[in-house]
Amino acid sequence: MDNTIPRSRGWLIPSLGLTQIVAWGSMFYAYGVLMQPMQDELGLSKPAIVGAYSVALLISGLLSTAAGSIIDRIGGRLLMGSGALLAAVMLACLSRVHNATELYLVWAGIGVAMSATLYQPAFAVITQVHGSNYRRAITHLTLFGGFASTVFWPLTQTLLQHVGWREVWLIYAAANLLICLPIHASLPKGRGPAHGTPPARTETRSRNLTAVMREPVFYLVTAAVTLNALVFAAMSLHMIPVLQAHGISAANAAWVGALIGPMQVLGRVVQATVGKRASTRQVGMAAISLLPLSLLLLFASEQWLPVYVVFAALYGIGNGVMTIVRGALPAELYGRAAYGAISGAMATPVQIAVAAGPFVASLLYSAGNGYPGTLLALTGISAAGAILFGYVIRHLRQQSMLLSNEGTST
Template identity: 35%
Template sequence: MRQVLAGQAGGPLAVVLALGTAQTIAWASSYYLPAILAAPIARELDLSPTYVFGALSGALIISGLLGPRVGHAIDRFGGRGLLAISNFVFAVGLLMLSAAHNVAVLVAAWVLLGIGMGMGLYEAAFATLARIYGTGARKSITGITLIAGFASTIGWPLSTLLYDEFGWRATCQIWALIHIAMALPLNLFLPRVVPSGLEVPPAAQAEGVSRRSETFAMVVLAYMFAAVGFVSSGLSAILPTMLVSLGATPAAALFAAALVGPAQVGARLLEAGWLARYHPLVSARLATLMNPIGVITLILGGPVFAPVFAIFYGAGNGIVTIARGTLPLALFGPAGFGKRVGVISLPARATGAFAPLVMGLMVEHVGSQALWITVLASTSAFVALSLLPKPRNGGAHS
């Protein structure tokens, strides 16, 4: 069902460029910020860096809890306004973080950042595109993940440069300014949509799943995204250390880890091209197998195959990120999409928040054998997706 637009601001390409750039700023200034600033923040506040990463975990949980309500609001009113408000919330949270001199203010700042993340990261962006383009949103969803996939590539060096020049407090303040000066106008560029009171009329259901099996499909997707989210967040936090424990040199481990980002982008290009002709369920199933293939290759072949593992792992991550938007859209249709995605994503926010701690403890006690836990999680996600019925329309819903 194509949504009725009012005041179209630009074509699909312009919308993708604007939203993709705004998403890059949102991710770089929130999720990826502690990787650079956790140590100096903790050092100045006389804390362990664990406190900062723990605050990030709390922010992720808050964002997940907000997801269904944010998605429901986008279903009714569109995402332009909420995404714009998220920039103000991000800015205030970053300014509060820059003023933190104790744990209480640090936690309060990350509470605000968690609210901003719930309103302004991928799930909200995907719901916004579904509200604008209906079942034709698949290409746009892929497009913004291609752009925002460089959030860490851009954000980490920029945050490092700002920290080296001005310190961590000014770095947070500059990111706040970037939200207001750049991300806010980009989000306001998005088309307005006519408010709708519709929830999920039968005619809006996509061809993949009937209303009778909808609840089962949502449970399957929630489990799948939670399982792969655990793998993605857990491995990303310990990847270089894990590869060194397997026998790779520190330089080789860093080289392999550096391949994850390009592999994610390459896989998303593949999804935008060859895989776009198939139902998103096909690419999602393939994505869940990437990590097990990479782990088995690494274990059997030894540390020389660390780059191969990193490429498979990154490729799976890249496609799964797109599937978070395209798969629910193809299975359930655009009506009520935002609320569904919020509900489906909630368990993944929780597993993603706790995965680094859990994986760190497993590596500490069982070493590289913890990789087999990720194989089990990824394989169970594939099995879960295999329980879904074959879509009646085998092509892409785009």
């Protein structure tokens, strides 16, 4: 198996990594800082201001399959280049919104840009280029993306202190135009066979989207990773209140939450070193199990602060590695010929879950009489996802053994 990277493509991971930092930072993380001043000036309610952001995530998820199919056919240059240009235009428009209608229209456009520029299309591009070495390439790319919040949360806060929120959006529009667009416009032209694998052999091992979507296993594994993503998304917005509801002070809750970002990067580093010899399925089983285990730790006494540090480590590592698993699993299960479409189809419900997660947690909060009931329900949902993933892994292992036995008998 050829694990070398073509010298002419050595620039791809760091360059795409830079665009991921800018794209995630400007379209995903910056809004968390700018949301409150925008709400105050526009005179909107909290649900209205958050809802616009959820619309973008929903649209991004619904377009994932189409974006992946385009990359399968013609490569990523046109799609990701157009996405970067659209992001620049939409962020510039966001600096000029004055009411809810304009806000929602602009965020809908940003959702389209997200579908063409964030991890999913980038994974499809590097899977084409890096061939059998795709998982290592995906891991390295996510190491860059993991720093988006680390860079853009403090950067956005600093910019906001010196200029208004409208000017911040203009600066981020310029960043997408001047940094992301030139890099995306330089991506390999056309699809071509994945490096390191002859075209004929790639096609015989791969299946197209229509064939894959006839298999129950596809829906089971997609459901497992969707449940996992739903809980992560719910906790991302509600984590600090959940910690405080269990008796943790606001300062300590913020400190525990701040550990999660570095732990995500640590998880990806561990996967790239210790876990590189394991299959994506094995890594995924370990990572998806960390979420319910971490949530169980939140039922500890508020006096056991070290337990909450362990929670942050397990939670962050699991989330960091699951990003890689969701990117690499479609190629491991179904081959690389139709990777873009298949990974996009798997990503669609995941993105919908990410958009719905905070709202689902709010419903659980009302139905469960507070955050303790919410946490218990989220723990159960995440455990169900882990159990379902384990069932799929066992089924695939048994299926592989049966095929091996049939081959031996013939």
